[in-house]
Amino acid sequence: MMSTFAALVGQSGSGKSTVISLLERFYDPEVGEVLIDGVNLKKYKLKWLRQQMGLVSQKPILFTTTTKENISYGKENAIDEESSIAIELANAANFIGKLPQGLDTTVGENGTELSGGQKQRLTIARDILNNPKNTSPR
Numbered sequence: 001m002m003s004t005f006a007a008l009v010g011q012s013g014s015g016k017s018t019v020i021s022l023l024e025r026f027y028d029p030e031v032g033e034v035l036i037d038g039v040n041l042k043k044y045k046l047k048w049l050r051q052q053m054g055l056v057s058q059k060p061i062l063f064t065t066t067t068k069e070n071i072s073y074g075k076e077n078a079i080d081e082e083s084s085i086a087i088e089l090a091n092a093a094n095f096i097g098k099l100p101q102g103l104d105t106t107v108g109e110n111g112t113e114l115s116g117g118q119k120q121r122l123t124i125a126r127d128i129l130n131n132p133k134n135t136s137p138r
Contacts, residue, residue, distance in 0.1 A: 024050055054127030060119040064108035067096055071103075071125045082129060090125035092118070 008016040021027060022034050025041055034041045041049060062070050071086065072078035083103075087093050095118050099105035105112050107122070114122070 020055065024053065024055070054124075054130065056120050056123045056127065058120075059116065060123040062108040062111075062114070062119055062122060064110045065106060066101075066103065067099060067105050067107050067122065068103035070107060070122055071129060073126055075126075075129050078129060083125075086125040086128040089128050090121045092121035092125050095121070 008019060010016050022029060023036075023041070025046055028034075028042065063073065068083065071083055075082075084093075087096060095114075096102055096105075099107075099112060107114055
């Protein structure tokens with residue numbers, strides 16, 4: 001099944017973060033239930049449910065390590081070809097190619113400064129590489 005991308009948009013305080021928190025089951029609703037395809041989220045194992053989704057924060061955090069290691073974080077034995085596909089799908093190849101050492105450029109707190117959008121693209125590539133069913137901006 002092909003992954004889909006969804007964006008929650010709205011004014012500050014409209015409940016976007018609350019919706020994501022409910023979908024990820026960071027907490028359960030006090031009243032009512034959250035359903036996906038008619039099934040209450042409580043029926044799913046928490047670990048499995050969270051593996052089905054990837055979240056990309058508006059202010060993503062990168063580790064102080066190489067671009068490649070940031071992308072492959074969470075995917076043991078990531079193959080270069082898999083990483084390349086994820087980078088292309090995340091539309092990150094162009095800016096990565098312009099970094100001083102490409103995929104070997106250190107980014108993060110003490111590394112090369114990246115824009116917020118570039119950081120998001122790296123975390124999208126990470127999520128694609130880890131193959132969740134849904135990657136949702138947060």
